Amino acid sequence: MTRVQMIGVGKRYPARGSGSAPVVAVDDVSIDVASGEIHAVIGYSGAGKSTLLRLVNGLEQATSGSILVGDDDVTKLSESKLRAVRGRIGMIFQQFNLFHSKKVAKNVEYPLVVAGVPAEERKRRVAEMLDFVGLGDKADSYTDQLSGGQKQRVGIARALATNPGVLLADEATSALDPETSQEVLGLLKRVNEEFGITIILITHEMEVVRSIANRVTVMEKGRAVEQGDVFDVFSDPQTDTTRKFVATALPTQPEAEHLEELHRRHRGSLVTLTFRDGDVDQPVVFQTLADRGVGVSIVHGGVTDVGGRSFGKLTLELIGDDVRVEHAIAALGQQADLEVLAR
Numbered sequence: 001m002t003r004v005q006m007i008g009v010g011k012r013y014p015a016r017g018s019g020s021a022p023v024v025a026v027d028d029v030s031i032d033v034a035s036g037e038i039h040a041v042i043g044y045s046g047a048g049k050s051t052l053l054r055l056v057n058g059l060e061q062a063t064s065g066s067i068l069v070g071d072d073d074v075t076k077l078s079e080s081k082l083r084a085v086r087g088r089i090g091m092i093f094q095q096f097n098l099f100h101s102k103k104v105a106k107n108v109e110y111p112l113v114v115a116g117v118p119a120e121e122r123k124r125r126v127a128e129m130l131d132f133v134g135l136g137d138k139a140d141s142y143t144d145q146l147s148g149g150q151k152q153r154v155g156i157a158r159a160l161a162t163n164p165g166v167l168l169a170d171e172a173t174s175a176l177d178p179e180t181s182q183e184v185l186g187l188l189k190r191v192n193e194e195f196g197i198t199i200i201l202i203t204h205e206m207e208v209v210r211s212i213a214n215r216v217t218v219m220e221k222g223r224a225v226e227q228g229d230v231f232d233v234f235s236d237p238q239t240d241t242t243r244k245f246v247a248t249a250l251p252t253q254p255e256a257e258h259l260e261e262l263h264r265r266h267r268g269s270l271v272t273l274t275f276r277d278g279d280v281d282q283p284v285v286f287q288t289l290a291d292r293g294v295g296v297s298i299v300h301g302g303v304t305d306v307g308g309r310s311f312g313k314l315t316l317e318l319i320g321d322d323v324r325v326e327h328a329i330a331a332l333g334q335q336a337d338l339e340v341l342a343r
């Protein structure tokens, strides 16, 4: 069980040539990752996610701030002490980074050889890890005979071989198709639950965050612009960047141009209801409309799971005479977060 604390972390790369400015890749980022947490860092390309991850395992030196992995501040350690800390940090990669000329078992064994673990124990551990990731029968295959999903499973087995307290995942599912991605994410969730390993994952995919993370940091231009519980951040986004990510994976209300088209097809009043973690009782909503003699059809949106809690936006067309519809809107406004889009 390992806590990772990034406190005011910065990374500035020197200017590449005369006349160009230094690049501030990470700018005063603080993230407190509790032990046993799955923390996602999401952002667009160039936001500074990969740099931040490389600072955590000391592959790059921060230019400001401190990063505690357990009790060790990786920004202050000598190279030899850093090597010991890296042994407690596993890492998996978008392109898997396996040795293609070695068999699967040898790939998984590699970090144990580096750590000086005796041969017998290495053999036992490799078999244990391959069984855990469901590749017990592939020990003697070469990695280029495996599918992408299987390669990432080998990557996970290798990362876990030395029994780390923290796993860093660098776009671990970005090279995989959606179904295989879900399988790998399910495996990471098991890693977290069964071994209590803290996971920090960086991604540009909202779906990854939605399905496995507990907490999230949204990065933009090197800065952490939003942070918190996945449900809280995505059910009530405060920045445009977060809103854009939300729109890629969660039910939203129709965009202005779509709304016009929608209203041409549905001439009644259009209202959007927001559902957050069971705060609105759907049968009560529909009963309220029925009681007032107002007809309803669902024209946009849905309800989905975010960080284990339900969230959604439903746009409804309310059909009936104007007075009844206005009464229904007033009553619904008492029960739910409601926005009238068109009358």
Ligand SMILES: Nc1ncnc2c1ncn2[C@@H]1O[C@H](COP(=O)(O)OP(=O)(O)OP(=O)(O)O)[C@@H](O)[C@H]1O
Residues within 6 Å of the ligand: 013, 023, 024, 025, 043, 044, 045, 046, 047, 048, 049, 050, 051, 052
């Ligand atoms: N070694 C380096 N030297 C100079 N600038 C760098 C270096 N590495 C990264 N950068 C710059 O730092 C910024 C952040 O890059 P970084 O790769 O961390 O972002 P990212 O969010 O991981 O994006 P991507 O997913 O595209 O890798 C970018 O402007 C990038 O050009």
